[in-house]
Amino acid sequence: MRRPGVTGPRPRVAGRTAGSAPPSAPGSSREAGTGARRAPRPQGVCRACRVAPAEHVDHRHGTGRVRGVLCFSRHAALGQFKDRPDAIRRAAAYVEGIAWKPTLVAPGVCRLPS
Incomplete structure (x- = not known):
């Protein structure tokens, strides 16, 4: 238990924050047989x-x-x-050069996309 007025990070205990349940404690996601989905x-x-x-x-x-x-x-x-897939598609078009292709209007004269 923390004393009143004590500030700063909580002390670490064997790879976990002091006061937290150990990984194999009942009810934790690592408990065998709980059916918890794992990544x-x-x-x-x-x-x-x-x-x-x-x-x-x-x-x-x-x-x-x-x-x-x-x-x-x-x-x-x-x-x-x-x-956001729409932003990713626009970025891919930009990288591939599709979004910034100038249009040739006359020899030596290009119109940039608006």
């Missing part, structure tokens, strides 16, 4: 880039449903896009 163990390569090692479990923030395992960079990128 897939990161292994293999990223499902987005298919090159970097998969290290981060990606999930939908609204439902918590696991989508897959990604590398750090792709997982961070999805977070920056706020999981």
Whole structure:
């Protein structure tokens, strides 16, 4: 129990915060036989880039449903896009050069997209 007026972080005890239940305590998600769903163990390569090692479990923030395992960079990128597919599609079009293609009006004269 914390004393009144004591500030600062709680002391750590063997890899956990003091006062928290140990991982195998009854009612914890690690208790055997509870049927608690677990995230897939990161292994293999990223499902987005298919090159970097998969290290981060990606999930939908609204439902918590696991989508897959990604590398750090792709997982961070999805977070920056706020999981918005429309923004991701526009970014992909930009990278591929589709969004910024000038139109040739006359020899040496181009019109940029508005």
